[in-house]
Amino acid sequence: MAAGHPTVTRDSYVPRLSFRQTVGTGFLALCMAGTMVGIVFLAVLLTDVWRDGVGFLRWEFLEAFPSRFPERAGFQSALWGSLWLIATTAMLAFPIGVGAAIYLEEYAPRNFVTRAIQINISNLAGVPSIVFGLLGLQIFVRGTIGIGPSVGGGFGRSIIAGGATMALLILPIVIVAAQEAIKAVPPSLREASYGVGATRWQTVWHHVLPQAFPGILTGTILALSRAIGETAPLIMIGALTFVAFRPEDLLDPFTVMPIQIYNWVSRPQADFHDLAATGIIVLLFVLLSMNALAVFLRQWTGRRYGR
Amino acid sequence: MAAESAATGGPQSALFQRRRGRQLFEQAIGWVLFLCAAVTVLTTVGIVLILVIEGLQFFGDVSPWEFFTGTKWTPLYTNQAFGVLPLIGGTLMVAIGAAFISVPVGSVTAIYLSEFASPNVRAVLKPILEILAGIPTVVYGYFALTAVTPFIGNFAEPTIFNAASAMVVVGIMTIPMVSSLSDDALHAVPQDLRDAAYAVGSTRFEVTTRVVYPAALSGVIASYILAASRAVGETMAVTIAAGSTPNLTWNPLESIQTMTAFIVQVSLGDTPHGTIEFRTIFAVALTLFVMTLVMNVIAARVTARFREVYD
């Protein structure tokens, strides 16, 4: 017993440990139950979509174009539109995003401008996607900032306008993922390269990028899978909901899977709702494949010369 | 004092070759990379410019006072009224309702993952939550309309389009945001603190709720703010499920309209560019942009404070 606490004895404490342990167990149960909420919801959502959509899930669904009759309507133009769009987005976002990440990690001086760019990137990631849609509508579709003459008229409601908009939308994600991958490359590798007289770019090109590449690729694929599910910005730039042809070049109008799904959902007839579910199954399948590819690439890191 | 030594070398170097070409190439690369980074800045500048330019033209015709205090929103009708409060009200109602789901569920999920789950369980649960976050919002919209609303119909009488179903799905879709960011914050709490709490006889429950969670509080709160910001900017689920009735109400069983849903509605219609009706979407988008920006900046501030404490 401490000298300073003459009145404190063993009996002064009533730990009630078993009660406290019971509360703890109850809390753990609560936490587990809460964790299950998301999982159960996901399971219900997936089974519901499957039940609704499996009826129309046939080969013809992928081959047919939109139609007024649910049993004849299909997903071909949306599927191809999404593929074209995602390819365009990737072509723009990948080089620009990786370039920006290289700049920020390997070139940028540590000053106010660099900090401002970095803060701007994280803020941009939080801008609602629909706002990017308005940017795309003005700059890429109409070629204007709202006053003055339109610059060259813009690209119209085309794949290139959609792809450019999507590229800006996912750019922050690509940049941050690429930065993480580049940061993970050990500094000793750079020193070794500089040590034999390599320039900055030679060091980046021969050593940093090959090491960071799997990580960059994984991050980019995940960002693209976000783009493939995006709807709102493309509605803004006027991706059409009734397109009865495959796009053939970058200036063609187009639709994409989520917009086609939205179109079917917003019709009153229940058959079209089921068609939407079929579209969702295809969309989720594509997304799942992309995620599987990303995971696969993360595992198979391509480090032929790893330890 | 180095004069003699320098003189022996002379101006024309024998040892170091002057590689103008290589140096120019290096510089050019540096500039190209800088331009890539500058694209992100231009994006922000572009967003602000177009919102402000079109927005200012809108506010030339409609007074900001009318816009921000009016309670009637009928810009597409013949008797036009430009009071944005019904849209803001609808947006906030969905965001707040969603927070009633995502905050508690996301928090206990984070606590479970960080404080209780074994590494194996974590390895299974985290990807599942990532899937939840990766499902396109149009899918959530579909589910709200075709499953959640009929389900609510078991206890109440919602209209076909109603705020409640949107709240549910937006709440669910922001769970992963709360859980993963809160999980990061809880993880950052130093082990010493847990040990100290255990050493005075705390149970795991007490360590978690009285020590770890309060220590991570600012990081956790940042996750709540970011999830709310995300809910405010959410578009497709609310467009599909909550309807397009600008309606200043607090009854979640009624149809409402959010700011984002209004923007979609106008751009799907055939409102000609350059008209005041069309410009409303820029004014609404500007409002939306500022709201989310403020929330994100606050969240970033809170996170920065949190990092200062534990880095």
Place this chain on the structure above:
Amino acid sequence: MVGDTERTATQSGAGAGTATAGVTFQPQASEDDAPASPPAVEIRNVSLWYGSQQALGNVSLDIPRNRVTALIGPSGCGKSTLLRCMNRMNDLIDGVRIEGEVFIDGEDIYGAEVDPSDVRRVVGMVFQRPNPFPKSIYDNVAFGARINGYKGDMDGLVEESLRRAALWDEVKDDLKKSGLALSGGQQQRLCIARAIAVNPEIVLMDEPCSALDPIATQRIEDLMQDLASDYTIVVVTHNMQQAARVSHRTAFMLAGDDLVGRLIEFEDTDRIFLNPGDERTEQYITGRFG
């Protein structure tokens, strides 16, 4: 390439007295040096700041050609920093400011027209922890030559470099194997081969044996002795036996309470160890601090 000056393991120092910061230490002419060749590296009044914290204060010294020069001193006294001034490796760190001059063969490597990458081709470096590229052994050695536009027989260069680094016999059948698959000591010799494959004048080594076991250390030390016939070698070590074993001249550095590293004494190695001129050198060498 520099001519074949005869190398001897020790030199009879004629005695130069003690040094204080800011004084240039001219190598003492000895029998072996005649006719005295100019120093390979002349460091003149070099001061360096990391941001606002000064790390080197007014260091001057002349590194003799085709000799092994050791930098010793307690940890944090600025040995690595000084070493990295000689190939402008410090340029890569943000916020570094350097004053003073460094001459190699009489040329200021910090001159406005000089490309730092070119300096590093002339002044090679071996690091504290072996850091092979995650590439094949062959590509590790060939990389520097390739980027520096080497036009000759690459296979021959790789073989020659590996031979000089005393690694050839161990890896000649396995040149396609990853550099990372080698043992620590082999990796460090690979890094030496990589450094000499670009035909440098000077090779800087920053505690090259600190991550190695005694046997591997022995091999690297032998290698340093051999290489000194062709290259000027500057080695940082905080192992005093190593400095005594391998170097001809030794510089002793020390940081004061202000954390600014200064050169205390620069002498023939024998003299530093047997008869140091400065009290602090003696204290350090006899293990009384650091």
